[in-house]
Amino acid sequence: MPHRPTPSDLIEAVRQFLETRALPVLSGHTAFHARVAINALSIVLRELDQGAAHDAAEHDRLVKLLGQDAPLDDLRRMLAEQLGNGAMDVQSPDLIAHLKASTMAHLSIDNPKYAGYQRALSKDR
Amino acid sequence: MTQPGNDQPIEERLCLATTARLGAGQILGLARLSGGASQEIWSFVFQNADQTSPVRLILRRAPPGINAGERDTAVTLSTEADVQQRAGAANVPVAPIRFVLNPDDGLGDGYVMDHVDGETIARKILRDQVFVPIRPHLARQCGEILTRLHQTPVKGLSLRNFGAADQLARYRAIYESFADPRPVFDWAFAWLGRHPAIGQATPDPDNAVLVHGDFRNGNLMIGPDGVRAVLDWELTHLGDGHEDLGWICVNSWRFGEIDQPVGGFGSREDLFAGYESLGRGSVDPERVRFWETFGTLKWGIMCMTMTATHLSGAAPSVERATIGRRASETEIDLLDIIAGDA
Incomplete structure (x- = not known):
């Protein structure tokens, strides 16, 4: 456990400062960029919270799908290559289930408000 | 924004350029609207010396010394003006071009056009009360406009023929240059590469038509009476007209x-009915779906490109840094289009 403040504590403090103190006195393009900055920090907070678990789950799925073990980046690259050279059947249900699970994990961090994500969540329920 | 010290010379040069074409007078209220590092948009008012009613004008330019085609898919601003004029002559609603800059103007590459009143911000078009009556008619109108746009005579225009096969290869090369695999994108490339529509989506030069290249909600100037001007012609090229029909349906x-697949305001049926209503164009829905899928993938790669531009140090901004995270949005959209009905 890192000492307090943890990285998340610090980022949350900066995010709150931007939202409650800085944003109200900004205008125009600078205010727009401040909102983008707040959003960027929110992404980082979600990733710090959930990223490691998502990566571990993606790694486990890829090991099963590709039948070999390697670091996550390498497995991802292997899958991309097999899709590019036709070695992987693009209609394989296991493949599509993996792609879907990875994409849902990305969106839960990158933009959980996205309408397409919300729609997919409600279909899964 | 440019530094205040730069405004004076621009104003003087613009005044000289404008009076040379439109007669004696003065320019007022020059203000920079937007644009990136390589392109600027300015608004101003031209007041004739004889005090007839002032005219609101727009300058779109690439400053001197800046290569107009920052992206190699973009056309020069003088070509853009030429295409816009021809499309206008073919009854596509466009902002009338007043004049094209020449090197003597000292303002770079660009042109001056009429200001057109209306709204371009997509969320306002989709939410504001004033657009409630026109919203159900917009998809059909977009179809009618695209039919005319695709019938615009292209003889003598120096535009490249950019069909589906070339675009797939180009965006695949950009994607691979990032060495940051997103397997959904590889999967989408595989699906697109074997799609039966790819042949027709790659027309030979004799069958290639004028394509706008960025026809979507956000690039249309819309008033309570409908579409008043089609904007942002910098990605125009020759190719398959279905590309424009697919792009405006991209979920983004x-x-x-x-x-509401068409720009968030209408149905594909209305878009296609408008396109076919003038008796000149016919729509192949599968080919539109091909282009919508490609467009979704293309937007995802464009998001990655903007982050790469930030990371390279060429144009750092928190917006460009963050937008790469929107690539995930196109992943779920690709899964929905390709696997949704598999």
Whole structure:
């Protein structure tokens, strides 16, 4: 456990400062960029919270799908290559289930408000 | 924004350039609207010396010394003006071009056009009360406009023929240059590469038509009476007209209104009916779906490109840094289009 403040504590403090103190006195393009900055920090907070678990789950799925073990980046690259050279059947249900699970994990961090994500969540329920 | 010291010379040069074409007078209220590092948009008012009513004008330019085609898919601003004029002559609503800059003007590459009143911000078009009556008619209108746009005579225009096969290869090369695999994108490339529509989506030069290249909600100037001007012609090229029909359906341009596939405001049926209503164009829905899928993938790669531009140090900004995270949005859209009905 890192000492307090943890990285998340610090980022949350900066995010709150931007939202409650800085944003109200900004205008125009600078205010727009401040909102983008707040959003960027929110992404980082979600990733710090959930990223490691998502990566571990993606790694486990890829090991099963590709039948070999390697670091996550390498497995991802292997899958991309097999899709590019036709070695992987693009209609394989296991493949599509993996792609879907990875994409849902990305969106839960990158933009959980996205309408397409919300729609997919409600279909899964 | 440019530094205040730079405004004076621009104003003087613009005044000289404008009076040389439109007669004696003065320019007022020059203000920079937007644009990136390589392109600027300015608004101003031209007041004739004889005090007839002032005219609101727009300058679109690439400053001197800046290569106009920052992206190699973009056309020069003088070509853009030429295409816009021809499309206008073919009854596509466009802002009338007043004049094209020449090197003697000292303002770089660009042109001056009429200001057109209206709204371009997609969320306002989809939410504001004033657009309630026109919204159900916009998809059909877009179809009618695209039919005319695709019938615009192209003889003598120096535009490249950019069909589906070339675009797939080009965006695949960009994607691979990032060495940051997103397997959904590789999967989408595989699906697109073997799609039966790819042949027709790659027309030979004799069959290639004028394509706008960025026809979507956000690039249309819309008033309570409908589409008043088609803007942002910098990605225009020759190719398959279905590309424009597919691009306006990409989920990213529905701004949350995902059940209204055309720009968040209408149905494909209305878009296609408008396109076919003038008796000149016919729509192949499968080919539109091909282009919508490609467009979704293309937007995802464009998001990655903007982050790469930030990371390279060429144009750092928190917006460009963050937008790469939107690539995930196109992943779910690709899964929905390709696997949704598999």
